[in-house]
Amino acid sequence: MTLTQQIITIGLCILGTMLTRFLPFLIFRENRKTPEVIQYIGKYLPAAVFGMLVVYCLRNVSIVSGSHGLPELIAILVTCGLHLWKRQMLLSIAGGTVCYMLLLHFVFA
Template structure:
C-alpha cells in the first residue's frame, strides 16, 4: 500500500464509525418530535444492549475446552456479587478483575 492508500483506508474506517454513530441523530432531528416507536426503542434497547455487551466481551471464551470458561464465569459472579452487596462500582470492577487475574495465574499450569 502507498501512503495515500493507507490514508484512504484509515479515513474509510473513520467514516464507518462516524456514519454508524451519527445515523440516528441525523435521521431524527431535535426539531421534530421523535416517532413513538423510536422513543420506545430508546427506552427498552439499553437493557438488551448491556446484556449484548457482556456477551460480546466474553465472546472468545471457550466453554468446551480448557477451563470451560470457569475463570470468566467465576469472575463475573464475583463482580455481580460484590456489586449487589456493596453497590460501589469501582470496588465491584476492581474485585472482579483481580479475581480474574488471580484465577488465570493459578490455573495456567493445570
C-alpha cells in the first residue's frame, strides 16, 4: 500500500467513525421526541446482540465428544451469575470469558 493509499484509508476510517458518532445528535435533536421505532431498537437491541453472541460462541460445541461442553456450560453459568449479581454486561462478558479461558488452559487441557 502506498503512502497516499494509507492516508486515504486512515482519513476514511476517521470520517466513518466521526459520522457514526455525530450523526445521531444531528438527526435526533434535543427539542424533538425520539421516534418510537428508535426507542424500541434502543431497548431490545442489546439483548438481541447478546443472544447472537451466545449462539455464535456455542455453534461448534459438541456434547458427545471432547469435554462434552462442560467448560462452555460452566462459563455460561458464571456469566449468568455475574450478570444477576452485578447487572453489568461488560463485567459479565469479561468474567465468563476469563473463566472459560482458565478452564480450557488449566482444567480441560
